[in-house]
Amino acid sequence: MKDRTLQILSALISEFIESAMPVASKKLLLKEHFDVSSATVRNEFALLEEVGFIRSPHVSSGKIPTQKGYRFFVDELLQQDVKEEDQIQAIFQKYTADYRLAKKKEILFDILRLVAQLSGNVAFLIVGNDRTFYLGLSNVLRSPEFILEPERAAQIVEILEGRERFETMLRSLNLEENEVKICIGEENVLEEISSCAMLVTRFEVPEVHGTIGILGPMRMRYGYNRALLQSALEMLR
Numbered sequence: 001m002k003d004r005t006l007q008i009l010s011a012l013i014s015e016f017i018e019s020a021m022p023v024a025s026k027k028l029l030l031k032e033h034f035d036v037s038s039a040t041v042r043n044e045f046a047l048l049e050e051v052g053f054i055r056s057p058h059v060s061s062g063k064i065p066t067q068k069g070y071r072f073f074v075d076e077l078l079q080q081d082v083k084e085e086d087q088i089q090a091i092f093q094k095y096t097a098d099y100r101l102a103k104k105k106e107i108l109f110d111i112l113r114l115v116a117q118l119s120g121n122v123a124f125l126i127v128g129n130d131r132t133f134y135l136g137l138s139n140v141l142r143s144p145e146f147i148l149e150p151e152r153a154a155q156i157v158e159i160l161e162g163r164e165r166f167e168t169m170l171r172s173l174n175l176e177e178n179e180v181k182i183c184i185g186e187e188n189v190l191e192e193i194s195s196c197a198m199l200v201t202r203f204e205v206p207e208v209h210g211t212i213g214i215l216g217p218m219r220m221r222y223g224y225n226r227a228l229l230q231s232a233l234e235m236l237r
Contacts, residue, residue: 013073067186081223095114111236125212
């Protein structure tokens with residue numbers, strides 16, 4: 001696939017994550033200033049649609065990413081934003097500076113709150129084998145995807161409140177310690193959250209061990225959310 005095609009795919013996904021609206025060729029040209037015609041962008045859209053990375057919702061002239069497109073974006077195109085990561089680390093350090101002498105469990109709940117606030121998604125925490133906590137459910141329920149499809153929103157609530165199936169699914173991932181795993185769409189195993197993306201990592205420190213992660217729509221800021229969890233891990237060390 002040509003560099004230009006990949007750049008257009010990356011720009012389309014980034015724009016859709018920001019706006020939640022289908023992206024038309026003219027809009028992409030205005031936003032990204034590609035030195036090509038609108039017809040050329042439409043041709044690139046056709047190629048990307050042919051390989052299954054984007055699709056047309058209903059009768060809209062714009063395009064949105066597919067699960068396959070998000071997966072390719074995360075695996076091949078996601079850029080490390082050092083400036084953004086530094087800002088996240090600074091926020092965590094500011095809010096956890098007063099807890100250096102506190103127990104790890106106390107710090108964990110402050111970190112969970114920060115992850116929920118900064119990600120704009122659900123942040124969840126499993127401590128030990130059977131204690132599950134989550135914050136930020138209202139963030140997800142306000143997402144356009146779930147406002148338009150309330151049944152999907154209800155399924156997310158059901159899974160989180162039921163806890164047991166969610167915990168079983170997370171244990172099945174066999175996470176490496178400090179690895180941030182990204183599951184997109186149907187990769188989440190549970191049908192009820194197959195419309196979501198999830199980032200999750202396992203931690204183990206002297207006083208406590210468990211799992212912390214982020215759950216939200218596939219239209220999420222993957223690089224930013226990954227940096228959030230990496231900063232959370234740093235604060236626990």
